[in-house]
Amino acid sequence: MSILLNAETRVLVQGITGKMAHQQVTDMLAYGTRVVSGVSPGKGGTNVEGVPVFDTVQSALTYQPIDMSLVFVSAARTKDAVCEAIECGIRRIVCVAEFMPVHDVISMLARTRSVGAVLVGPNSSGLISPGAAKAGFYCDEVCMPGNVGVITKSGTLSYAILMEMKKAGIGATTVVGVGGDDIRGTTFCDCIAMFEKDDATDVILLVGEVGGEEEEKAADYVKNNRGKPVVAYVAGQTIPPGKSIGHAGAMVVGNRGTHESKIRALKAAGVHLAETIDQVPEIISALT
Numbered sequence: 001m002s003i004l005l006n007a008e009t010r011v012l013v014q015g016i017t018g019k020m021a022h023q024q025v026t027d028m029l030a031y032g033t034r035v036v037s038g039v040s041p042g043k044g045g046t047n048v049e050g051v052p053v054f055d056t057v058q059s060a061l062t063y064q065p066i067d068m069s070l071v072f073v074s075a076a077r078t079k080d081a082v083c084e085a086i087e088c089g090i091r092r093i094v095c096v097a098e099f100m101p102v103h104d105v106i107s108m109l110a111r112t113r114s115v116g117a118v119l120v121g122p123n124s125s126g127l128i129s130p131g132a133a134k135a136g137f138y139c140d141e142v143c144m145p146g147n148v149g150v151i152t153k154s155g156t157l158s159y160a161i162l163m164e165m166k167k168a169g170i171g172a173t174t175v176v177g178v179g180g181d182d183i184r185g186t187t188f189c190d191c192i193a194m195f196e197k198d199d200a201t202d203v204i205l206l207v208g209e210v211g212g213e214e215e216e217k218a219a220d221y222v223k224n225n226r227g228k229p230v231v232a233y234v235a236g237q238t239i240p241p242g243k244s245i246g247h248a249g250a251m252v253v254g255n256r257g258t259h260e261s262k263i264r265a266l267k268a269a270g271v272h273l274a275e276t277i278d279q280v281p282e283i284i285s286a287l288t
Contacts, residue, residue, distance in 0.1 A: 125155025146171020
C-alpha cells in the first residue's frame with residue numbers, strides 16, 4: 001500500500017508545457033504514473049508526450065476525472081494555480097515552487113484547510129510510492145518498494161538516505177517531501193498519522209534539519225500517540241546561528257530550531273536517532 005499516491009492516482013500537471021515540467025512528466029510517464037492531463041493557459045489543444053493540454057483546470061476535468069494536481073508553475077503564479085485546483089474540487093495538491101511569498105502561502109493554507117484538502121509543499125521535492133507512481137523529482141534509481149514510510153524536508157538529503165537504504169535492501173512505501181519552508185501544508189505529524197494507518201508501513205523515517213519546530217512537534221506527537229517505531233536523522237549539527245543551509249526554514253535563530261533541541265525532543269519521545277546517514281539502514285534493519 002501507500003499514502004497519497006498510488007498506481008491508480010490520476011494526476012494533472014499545472015504548468016505542463018514548461019521545460020522542467022515537461023522533463024518530469026516524461027519521467028513520470030516512464031515510471032507508470034497516470035498523468036491524465038495538463039494545464040497551461042493559451043496552450044490548450046496541444047499535448048506533452050501524448051498528455052492533452054487544456055487552458056483551465058475546469059476544462060481538463062471535462063476530459064477525465066483528476067485525483068491530484070502537481071503544480072509546476074512559478075512562485076508568483078502558484079497561489080492562483082493552487083486556488084484554481086481547489087475551486088475545481090481537487091483535494092490533493094503537490095506544490096514544488098521555491099521562494100514563495102509568505103503571505104501567498106498563508107492564503108493557500110487557509111483555503112486548502114477550509115475545504116479539507118491536502119497540500120504538500122511548497123518547496124516540495126514531490127512524492128514517490130516506489131514501484132507504483134511518482135509526482136515530482138524522485139526517481140527509481142534512489143529507492144525501491146519496501147515497508148518504510150519516509151517523510152522529509154530535504155529532497156537531496158532524502159535521495160542520499162534512500163540510496164543507502166536501497167543498498168541495504170530496504171525500501172519505502174511512500175516518500176513524502178513536505179518541503180523546507182518554515183510555513184508548509186502537510187507536516188511531519190500529518191504524515192505520521194497517515195503512515196500509522198497504512199498496513200504496509202512498519203517503520204516511519206523522519207529526515208529533518210535545523211530550523212523551525214517541525215521535529216519537536218513530531219516528537220510530541222510520537223510521545224502522545226505511541227504506534228509504529230520512528231527513526232530520525234536531523235541534518236545541520238554544525239550550522240552556526242543565523243546561517244541557512246539552503247531551505248528558507250533551515251535557519252537557527254537564537255534558541256529556536258537548534259539541532260540540540262530537536263535531538264533532545266526526539267530522544268525523549270523514544271525516537272531512534274541516527275547520527276550519520278549510513279546509520280539509518282542499520283537502525284531500520286534492527287527494528288524489522
